Amino acid sequence: MTVTDYKSVAAQKREARDQAFLEKWLIPEEKLPSADVKDVLSWPLKSGYLTGEEITITESTYNEMHEKIKCKEWSAYQIASAFCHRASIAHQLVNCLSEVFFVDGLKQAKELDEYYEKTNKLKGPFHGLPISLKDNLNVKGQATSIGFVGLAFNPKEYETDSLIVSKLREMGAVFCFKTNVPVAMMMPESTNHIYGNTVSPFNRGTTSGGSSGGECALGPLLGRCYLGIGSDIGGSLRIPASLQNLFTLRPSSGRFTTYGSRSGLPGLESVASVNGPISTTMENLEFYCENLINHGKQWLDDSKCLEVPWRDVEVPEKLTIAILRDDGVVKPYPAIDRALKHVTESLELQGHEVIDWNPLHHERLTNLIGSFFLSDGGEHCKDLLNLSGEPVFDYMKPYETSADLPVSKLWDLHSERTKLCNEYLAQWNKTCEKTSSGNPIDAIIMPVSPYSGVGVGKFRYIGYTAVFNALDWAAGTVPVTRVDKALDMKDETYMPRNPMDAQTYEEYDVDEVEGCAVSVQVVCKKLQEEKVVKIMKNVSEIIGTSDYWSRS
Amino acid sequence: MTVTDYKSVAAQKREARDQAFLEKWLIPEEKLPSADVKDVLSWPLKSGYLTGEEITITESTYNEMHEKIKCKEWSAYQIASAFCHRASIAHQLVNCLSEVFFVDGLKQAKELDEYYEKTNKLKGPFHGLPISLKDNLNVKGQATSIGFVGLAFNPKEYETDSLIVSKLREMGAVFCFKTNVPVAMMMPESTNHIYGNTVSPFNRGTTSGGSSGGECALGPLLGRCYLGIGSDIGGSLRIPASLQNLFTLRPSSGRFTTYGSRSGLPGLESVASVNGPISTTMENLEFYCENLINHGKQWLDDSKCLEVPWRDVEVPEKLTIAILRDDGVVKPYPAIDRALKHVTESLELQGHEVIDWNPLHHERLTNLIGSFFLSDGGEHCKDLLNLSGEPVFDYMKPYETSADLPVSKLWDLHSERTKLCNEYLAQWNKTCEKTSSGNPIDAIIMPVSPYSGVGVGKFRYIGYTAVFNALDWAAGTVPVTRVDKALDMKDETYMPRNPMDAQTYEEYDVDEVEGCAVSVQVVCKKLQEEKVVKIMKNVSEIIGTSDYWSRS
Structure with a gap:
């Protein structure tokens, strides 16, 4: 065409x-409200x-x-x-x-x-x-x-x-x-x-x-x-x-x-x-x-589905939560940091235990996920784009320029991923050395992305979420607050650690994202959907957002 | 070297x-017994x-x-x-x-x-x-x-x-x-x-x-x-x-x-x-x-393991079993046919229901599995062989001659497999139209291979087992009998359907495999390990082989 x-x-x-x-x-x-009405x-x-x-x-x-x-x-x-x-x-x-x-x-x-x-x-x-x-x-x-x-x-x-x-x-x-x-x-x-x-x-x-x-x-x-x-x-x-x-x-x-x-990406099974x-x-x-x-x-009816019912699970009355505030790659915007502080304080105030989480292998696992997405050299995407001859969005440019990987290389990436995932799991287990109960943590709470709202064309980093696709763990989001110009000023003293971090930092403009949503991510392990849902409920009650969307 | x-x-x-x-x-x-003593x-x-x-x-x-x-x-x-x-x-x-x-x-x-x-x-x-x-x-x-x-x-x-x-x-x-x-x-x-x-x-x-x-x-x-x-x-x-x-x-x-x-084949995840x-x-x-x-x-400790306990499952007192005697590709040897007849008769004699099973997509799923094994072009195998310079067995020749597939082609094979697996599952569900209970079958019973014993170098066909690796279903084996020269004569009237079938048929020599083991395969669906184990027990009791290895 x-x-x-x-x-x-x-x-x-x-x-x-x-x-x-x-x-x-x-x-x-x-x-209708005019275009300059932002909050609708x-x-x-x-x-x-x-x-x-x-x-x-x-x-x-x-x-x-x-x-x-x-x-x-x-x-x-x-x-x-x-x-x-x-x-x-x-x-x-x-x-x-x-x-x-x-x-x-x-x-x-x-x-x-x-x-x-x-x-x-x-x-x-x-x-x-x-x-x-x-x-x-x-x-x-x-x-x-x-x-x-x-x-x-x-x-x-x-x-x-x-x-x-x-x-x-x-x-x-x-x-x-x-x-x-x-x-x-x-x-x-x-x-x-x-x-x-x-x-x-x-x-x-x-x-x-x-x-x-x-x-x-x-x-x-x-x-x-x-x-x-x-x-x-x-x-x-x-x-x-x-x-x-x-x-x-x-x-x-x-x-x-x-x-x-x-x-x-039909047929992609690596993730x-x-x-x-x-x-x-x-x-x-x-x-x-x-x-x-x-x-x-x-x-x-789906041979890939697991015959596992939705189970009634118990979570401890006193939760033990690991908090991650910054993955060391791209620092989240001020409102997200504020949200995580609020969550931490609210948890502690109600007697729950909070420890730190180390973003072990987050960067490499995110890169691996990216490699899997592009492992067909974008062939399937290109075929679909070619149906109409439509141009390619900037975000999709890597699908034009990546190589169709030989399967032998894919296997090596799989082997690496398996090892990293098990080390991640081992880190979860090892938290028992730090908790007062002697048990591992119940969940991780962390940012969903570095962005507390973002202008069109500027969402550049998915490392906070992609790591759990690599792991195939259960994760959810819970609303916390909204961006507030008065509270979420840019930290002018921050020294970015890499070009992506620098760009993200530079692009932060609190006026642009005023009023935007601020949520956190709650993460449990593989197949712990029931547990993550229960902890999401508990956390939203603890921080007072369980009725976030009620009219009252 | x-x-x-x-x-x-x-x-x-x-x-x-x-x-x-x-x-x-x-x-x-x-x-020690001399080499001409076959049964030890x-x-x-x-x-x-x-x-x-x-x-x-x-x-x-x-x-x-x-x-x-x-x-x-x-x-x-x-x-x-x-x-x-x-x-x-x-x-x-x-x-x-x-x-x-x-x-x-x-x-x-x-x-x-x-x-x-x-x-x-x-x-x-x-x-x-x-x-x-x-x-x-x-x-x-x-x-x-x-x-x-x-x-x-x-x-x-x-x-x-x-x-x-x-x-x-x-x-x-x-x-x-x-x-x-x-x-x-x-x-x-x-x-x-x-x-x-x-x-x-x-x-x-x-x-x-x-x-x-x-x-x-x-x-x-x-x-x-x-x-x-x-x-x-x-x-x-x-x-x-x-x-x-x-x-x-x-x-x-x-x-x-x-x-x-x-x-x-480190890093292979397609199967x-x-x-x-x-x-x-x-x-x-x-x-x-x-x-x-x-x-x-x-x-x-293993991020790929499922948090699914070993469960106590019930199987109906009256089982409904689908029997497959021949997958249409390679006909099993006479003793296997005899074993399946014996299983069928024993089941029916005790009031269990038996229907036929259609080997839907067995050949294609087996070929797909073969493609997955070879999808790295044998690179990982060759690297390991090259460590010593040892020669390659005939069985392994395809690992020397296959191409390192582009991932885009692998994705297409994955998509095809997903579709075939779901059609296979649908066929299982559809058995409810044929059973007297109106429920689908409890298990499939079928050969494990065409061979009731086989001389060295002549095992050529894995279609009877590989299909369930493609599906990732639970399957087990149950002993039935041994090859008996007097009962398991070559059917001289048989007309092979393809070169593999012909070669397998031609190579059958009852004298060569006298006394060899004859088992059947019991198959249930994905994650039905508890069920397949229970049915294996039931079937071995029904055919009288539950104490096959007791001395008495």
Whole structure:
């Protein structure tokens, strides 16, 4: 295709999406907040476009909606309608949706109502609960472009759902749209030549992050009803969740099925892309994990899934937490340091024990992950880019210039990784020498990235998240605070330790990121999803952010 | 090194091993059965070299030995001594040992006795139980040549145990020797330029198989006390176990740690080599699984291990089994067909349900596994061969001629495999349409290989086992019978379907394999190790081989 071709295909696709919105819900351009209004978090509620009922519904958690459906106070249709209306408004504020199929979602909800009416039985634990989907998840009847112009209509409609979508659909979940992602889902910002950039509702001058950036820009605007599914191969759930103060869980591979979803790096197995939930409430997140795993039994249909139920685990009343404030490569921005101090003090104040964490092998493990991403010499990405002839974003340049590695070299990288991972695990065990209980720590708490908000084009370092993709450990994010100009001034005395550190430091401009979200990462070991979720809950209660997204 | 060099290094290594045997136990050449005595199964017991007590000890199971140790009727030293003496005899019959460290094992046993004497506590569930080790497992103070002359003294002594060895050692297990393997553990016969071939005690004119061939040749000669650890990447536990009528379990990856053991294909992750137990009794095998997993907690120290306990599972009283008799590629020899008919009839006679199994994608999955093995272009193998300049066995020629694949092609093979595996799983689910219960089958029972015994150099096809390495499913072997000249005549009317089938058929010579072992494979799904073990037990009881290795 020529240059005009890729632009015209992208325009057609954009046009098709825009046509799928419902006229009645579209807000005239002039009634929307102007571009210089950065913080739009409360706009959907305050704008007057939502009815009281729509607000009540979308401010309800999964358990609350489930109860209301069960007692027939609310219909699935009512919920889907409120959900779509509020998502429609959100989209106009931050450009978060990719595929829009409100009509299908409402039809699906209606059928669920009819089913319940007729049988007096709910379809399953997700009956009538709306779930937002990242673009890479295939939905029957919809396209999946994952940011490539060449995939915008290729195929125009998928014939089957991704397995996780069909499992949830069987259990009654309702799907109304999908959300924007970066090209190949391999950039830390959700932008592409079809839909452009998805910005953060905390500060529309900053990026929503990536690759689950469409999801995470939407979440805060959708309220407490929000639960979405994203994916994470180097931080793609945790990075955008942290830039929007959402709760997310990056599970170990095998807990949630990824079968039948579209990948930007298909066939890469050296590091597994995983699916995980993102939400405004821990309640929704737990509901999702427990019901999807225990009722969905994904291992019956995905040979890579592990037959491990969602288990009830105990955590000690007195937690022992290792804190990492700086990985020694790129120093986090002041607000993140402030957040970690706050977490530390709050933990200690309530009698929990805090020790330091050493970022053993973080830099090398991050580099290894990068090598795995690029190990096919970008061949698969280039093939997809070549479908349309679209240009390559700066973030993706390494996919153009890397070599298609010989497998013999890949094996050597694998061997190195295995050794480093076991040394990392040994360091965890060795903490028993430092804790007062004599047991190893319960979790690590640390930054998600160096960025407490970041302007478009400046997200350069994923070392704080990627290390746990290399390890395949369970990790989540917990909201802490927002950037405050008065508190988060640049430390003018700081001496950067390397060029990346220097650039990151130089690019910090507190005015640019005013009001941005500040979260921390909670990390447990492989397959300890239940434990990390419990500790995320505890920590958010301890620091007072468990109701971060309640209206009160 | 020159040709003489590799031969002289091999001779030195052989000499060092031979020197490690205890003089008092060595049987003069002329007292050993002559080479034309093929079946030596009962020779150790009948030869008169073992004392009555040594026989009683070595004919005891793990539970029996554990009880005797606990009540101080037997010491760990007595057991280790009987174990070593009988292994010494076995080695003289079939050439099964690679590293011999009887003295260390006896010392270890003595220390355990002293510990028990002093503390009145057992070291752990394996206190005083001897475990045989495949050569690839590192033992502190010993070498690990895995069939390469260049590794014979490189290093001369490992400084640490493989993780599985140290875990078992901490729990009181005793190690006295390691067993022979093929070069790189990548041939289906246990031969190499250091130690030569390990033959089957059922018929010394036939191979013991590989790669856990040293283990499996030893097992039948050691009696009911025998438990060894082997490994399996394409059939390396199941093939030799079936050629010696032993029980083995090939677990899914992540159940048993492989960390810190020496690999012939280091860094290969497209298909995982797994560790598993081999034994003369299901009792020992279960003892090992339960205690190693639940007490050893390998996941604490191996980042690839899954935190999944050994679980108590229920299997239906009335089993539903799918039988595969022929994979459509290479037809099994007559005795295997006879064994499967016997299993089928026995199951049906006792009210169990039997349906047919379709070998969906078996050929392609086997070819994919082969591509993964060779995907580094044999670079790692060649490096190890070049250390000594030793020649390449015919079985290993593909490692000399394959290309070092670009990673982009490897990704495509991964994607294909993922799809085929899920289709295979779907076929399992679909059996519910054929079963009287309306549930899917409980297990597949099928051949382990086409061979009911095979002469040296003629084991050509691993399709019956490799498919489950591609799937990473749980599979085991159960002894059924032995080859009988009168029953297992060549079917002269058979029309082979392809060159491999033709060659296999042509090479069948019932006289050559008279008396050889005939086992079947029992297969359950991924992570269903507990279920496959339970069904192996049930099946062996149903067909009357649960006491196959008892003296009576």
